[in-house]
Amino acid sequence: MTHFIDSRLRDAALPFWPDVASVGSHVGGDLVIGRGATISVNDPATGQLLFSYADAGADVAAKAAAAAVAGQAEWARLTAAGRGRMMQAIARAILAAAEPLAQLEALSAGKPIRDTRGEVAKVAEMFEYYAGWADKFHGEVIPVPSSHLNYTRREPMGVVLQITPWNAPIFTAGWQIAPAISMGNAVILKPSELTPLTSLALALIAERAGLPKGVVNVLAGFGHSTGQAALAQPAVKKVVFVGSVPTGRLIGEAAARRLLPSVLELGGKSANIVFADADLERAAIGAQAAIFGGAGQSCVAGSRLLVQSAVYDRFVDLVAQGAAKIKCGDPLSAETEIGPINNAKQYDHVLSLIREGADEGAEIVAGSNGESTPGGYYVRPTVLKNVTNTMGIARKEVFGPVVAAIRFETEEEAIAIANDSEFGLAGAVWTTDVARAHRVAAQVKAGTFWINSYKTINVASPFGGYNHSGHGRSSGVEALYEYTQVKSVWVETAAEPAVAFGYAPGLRE
Numbered sequence: 001m002t003h004f005i006d007s008r009l010r011d012a013a014l015p016f017w018p019d020v021a022s023v024g025s026h027v028g029g030d031l032v033i034g035r036g037a038t039i040s041v042n043d044p045a046t047g048q049l050l051f052s053y054a055d056a057g058a059d060v061a062a063k064a065a066a067a068a069v070a071g072q073a074e075w076a077r078l079t080a081a082g083r084g085r086m087m088q089a090i091a092r093a094i095l096a097a098a099e100p101l102a103q104l105e106a107l108s109a110g111k112p113i114r115d116t117r118g119e120v121a122k123v124a125e126m127f128e129y130y131a132g133w134a135d136k137f138h139g140e141v142i143p144v145p146s147s148h149l150n151y152t153r154r155e156p157m158g159v160v161l162q163i164t165p166w167n168a169p170i171f172t173a174g175w176q177i178a179p180a181i182s183m184g185n186a187v188i189l190k191p192s193e194l195t196p197l198t199s200l201a202l203a204l205i206a207e208r209a210g211l212p213k214g215v216v217n218v219l220a221g222f223g224h225s226t227g228q229a230a231l232a233q234p235a236v237k238k239v240v241f242v243g244s245v246p247t248g249r250l251i252g253e254a255a256a257r258r259l260l261p262s263v264l265e266l267g268g269k270s271a272n273i274v275f276a277d278a279d280l281e282r283a284a285i286g287a288q289a290a291i292f293g294g295a296g297q298s299c300v301a302g303s304r305l306l307v308q309s310a311v312y313d314r315f316v317d318l319v320a321q322g323a324a325k326i327k328c329g330d331p332l333s334a335e336t337e338i339g340p341i342n343n344a345k346q347y348d349h350v351l352s353l354i355r356e357g358a359d360e361g362a363e364i365v366a367g368s369n370g371e372s373t374p375g376g377y378y379v380r381p382t383v384l385k386n387v388t389n390t391m392g393i394a395r396k397e398v399f400g401p402v403v404a405a406i407r408f409e410t411e412e413e414a415i416a417i418a419n420d421s422e423f424g425l426a427g428a429v430w431t432t433d434v435a436r437a438h439r440v441a442a443q444v445k446a447g448t449f450w451i452n453s454y455k456t457i458n459v460a461s462p463f464g465g466y467n468h469s470g471h472g473r474s475s476g477v478e479a480l481y482e483y484t485q486v487k488s489v490w491v492e493t494a495a496e497p498a499v500a501f502g503y504a505p506g507l508r509e
């Protein structure tokens with residue numbers, strides 16, 4: 001059955017699927033069309049139908065597991081250096097396809113083209129970075145106090161399931177695929193049902209660059225059906241989930257029942273703390289980038305703006321004035337700074353939380369009043385003033401361009417407010433007092449913290465959450481611990497080994 005594909009989208013997809021009849025999964029190098037319920041995806045910029053396709057379902061998930069087992073066996077036979085060279089070739093292929101990939105991401109996910117160009121470049125960087133690690137992350141020799149040689153081996157997990165959200169589809173795919181395959185794993189990636197296209201394109205690009213078929217498989221489908229079916233596959237030995245807290249809880253529970261190790265990268269409600277002694281002009285630009293970048297659809301968004309009382313009114317005014325100037329519009333225009341919200345459900349969620357904030361007594365000093373507007377799912381950058389940390393708008397993740405400005409008096413109070421949250425993904429402090437900056441950085445409970453900066457991330461630096469923002473780490477060398485398991489090997493080297501019962505003798509000598 002052929003499903004609907006918008007003609008602009010068909011053109012954007014041409015470099016990847018010259019003869020695409022429909023959207024399907026990428027399994028063992030083949031396009032596999034699902035037979036499940038129809039999934040309809042609207043264009044975030046217009047609200048009109050963009051494409052539809054059939055949910056992959058359990059049969060395709062089982063095929064992906066079989067393909068991944070075969071792919072992993074072939075991939076792990078390669079030398080580590082050979083895997084690194086292959087990943088360098090993939091990085092070059094991504095750069096060669098960078099513009100069509102960025103266009104496809106902008107059109108299908110509603111993200112500004114200036115953002116998607118940067119994100120595609122970062123995906124190439126991820127493959128380069130982990131290509132370098134492929135033959136450098138290995139076991140070691142342990143100097144045990146006996147006649148034994150004891151060494152460790154870092155072995156792949158085998159087949160890893162990765163489930164990702166819609167806010168940064170290709171970035172998140174590269175972020176998780178690159179470290180996984182550098183260590184010899186095969187991957188089953190289940191992107192959001194709303195944004196499968198660039199993950200599918202990435203798998204194709206990698207195979208055209210020479211990656212064996214079956215090493216990267218992408219399932220196009222719903223989470224509750226296809227995602228759960230993938231999670232139930234006995235071949236899956238680890239699950240890495242990026243998404244919301246409620247879904248993370250479901251995945252964590254299902255993984256625990258199977259005794260599967262998991263990494264959970266979940267949501268946030270990060271505190272961006274501005275002291276009166278900060279460079280306020282710079283901090284205001286930082287505060288806008290922190291929350292309005294990506295239309296606030298960023299897990300690390302600085303959605304709680306904590307401002308010291310003495311500069312509260314002045315600073316919130318600065319941020320509100322800046323918010324009013326942000327260019328919000330067509331994702332494909334190079335001028336656009338922020339695009340629409342990705343989907344209708346999320347659009348309604350963002351608007352309802354703005355209205356809830358106003359009902360709770362917050363003052364809207366810039367942006368949307370929570371009413372929907374015709375056309376696409378656009379929400380103007382919105383600033384809510386006089387928010388207290390007990391209001392819903394300060395506690396719930398909005399995942400939209402909405403900042404809640406909260407007043408504080410002292411450093412202790414700022415830290416207490418920052419930590420009074422179920423989340424713990426990120427945070428920042430703006431101050432010219434170096435000692436205070438480090439005191440605050442040490443005390444805020446979050447996996448990433450910035451001083452006089454916001455949202456800088458790099459593939460070499462670890463990333464992950466405290467509290468309900470998740471567990472386990474992505475990026476940097478930390479991700480390689482997640483994507484390997486360690487084996488300890490003992491070799492007797494004594495000429496005349498002692499016969500012993502219980503534990504071998506000599507370990508305490």
Ligand code: NAD
Nearest residue numbers: 164165166191192223224227228243244247265266267299
């Ligand atoms: P979501 O939790 O609704 O969905 C994420 C993924 O899980 C999708 O692929 C979805 O299909 C799948 N899924 C849903 N139900 C499932 C089920 N029952 N079984 C298996 N899979 C299932 O999240 P979303 O709305 O797509 O994304 C937004 C959320 O992601 C926000 O909370 C945001 O903070 C979070 N996020 C976190 C990070 C991070 O690194 N910490 C990064 C980006 C986004």
